[in-house]
Amino acid sequence: MIPVLLGSTFLIYVMVFALGDPTIGRCGERPCPAAYIAKFKADYNLDKPVIVQYVLYMGQVLKGNLGTNFFGNAVSEELAVRWPTTAKLAVIAITFEIVIGIIAGVLAGIRKGKFVDTLVTVSTLFVISIPVFVIGSVLQLLLGIRLGMFPVTATQGTLNQLILPGFVLGSLSVAYVARLTRTNLVENLRADYVRTAKAKGLTRARTVSVHTLRNSLIPVITFIGADFGALLGGAIVTERIFNVNGVGGFLFRSIQQKDGVSVVGTVVCLVLVYLVMNLIVDLLYGVLDPRISHD
Template sequence: MLKYILFRLLQVIPVVIGTTLLIYFLVFAMPGDPIIALFGEKTPSPEIVAKLRAEYNLDKPFIVQYLLFMGNVLQGDLGTSFSGEAVSSILARTFPVTIMLAIIATTIELLLAITLGLFSGLRKGKWFDNINLIVGLILMSIPIFVVAFLMQYVLSIEWRLFPTTVAGNVSLHSLLLPGLVLGISAYPVSMRLTRASTIDTLNQDFVRTAYSKGLSHSRVIPVHVLRNSLIPTVTNSAASFGTLIVGATVTEGIFNVPGVGNTLYQAIIRGENATVVSFVTVMVLMYLGVNLLVDLLYALLDPRIRYA
């Protein structure tokens, strides 16, 4: 187990270097001058422009900028945004909000996927299974911004169950609606995986053996069927957790959530290399950490899995 964990941790190094190098290059290659754009319609003097370029190392070649940035990161310095605020402070303010949103969305996704997927698998071909598959297909086809606007109108404006936007009022209650939107949009894939895995597990020999031993339905389903059917669902949820952290930009924009999505989008528009790459680096580390945790959970879900 320890050897496996160390091997996975060593894999993080080339992934982080490759990801940050690629993202830094993409930001560096964007057209336009971020320093000029910083002044809007005003025209700054050449002296001020040259001073700001030198301050943010924008007067240096791409590879030099990247190496200077990575050197600062190794010393714990993530750089400074064009507004003068330390990137570490921006991360400390925005990441907890997005992580809380992702946890809420993942919890809703798993509850819906496991419950509905299990019942569909147990009732394959019945009316519940058919309706569940149709609803899931419809939700997979609807863009997330349509789901967001629809739920915002019904649950916030008409029924007044949730705040319309989050803004500065970040709380569990205010994040429930955007989390519900993300969870509902993500659950159909996990539900279909749970359904397919449940159907496959029901046909396994160990399930038939459990029934032949006289075990009750209430014992076989949760212990033998559900437990062994969760691996594909958990794997997909790990991937969707990373996607929710990175890809919640649209939902955060609609509900005005002060999280990573909004901040990262603004940083990309302004060409803030250090801010963008710092955010991406933290995202990559979190995504790899979640996937490592899921890999280790496999042994708990299926005792046949061993780590060499």
């Protein structure tokens, strides 16, 4: 985890600060005065070699300080305000993924070649083929504006406001989870241990629920874990459609405003989330399949 953290954060730091002048455009159409540029670079250590800049920055990160952005606000405080909203949105999306995706995949797997299997296969392919911004805009129009079932925007970040954005955010992943579950379940149902379980007199329901499904969920858990890390990072498109005041919107505005400190600080947090989620997924492997060793 440590090499990945250092390597990824160094790359994003270099791309944000070393490949462009962050003072461009900060004084409007006119170039900034030389005194302002010198003070700006001194305040953010941009007058030093890039390696020294990065070491100084990571030294502050290890102390819990993500820096002060170009507008005088602490990045950690900006993220602390927005992350709870994004976390709630991610939990709602993951809940839809797990409940709808796994149930649909199991039904399709045990009914291979029948109507339910065809329905799940076609519908998931249909969802995967449609961009998220189209799904979000259509559901916002139909369920929000015309039918009035859900709020159109989620500016306050309440649970009621986040249900529709959460479903939109998780819709693509629901399709992938369903297809992954179905594919792995069908493959495991042909395994020798399943035939042995049936020969011992176990019912089909117990064979699927106790033996086959646990092995089939290993790649699904991998996908869900990685996807949860991505969702916690904030879905920029979904948050923009529903005006959610989350991490994705903050990152989008920071990129627009060329606020490098906010961009790097946010990405550092996202990298940590990804690494922690991957660690949790690795530990869950042993719970689902005791044959997997973590020695």
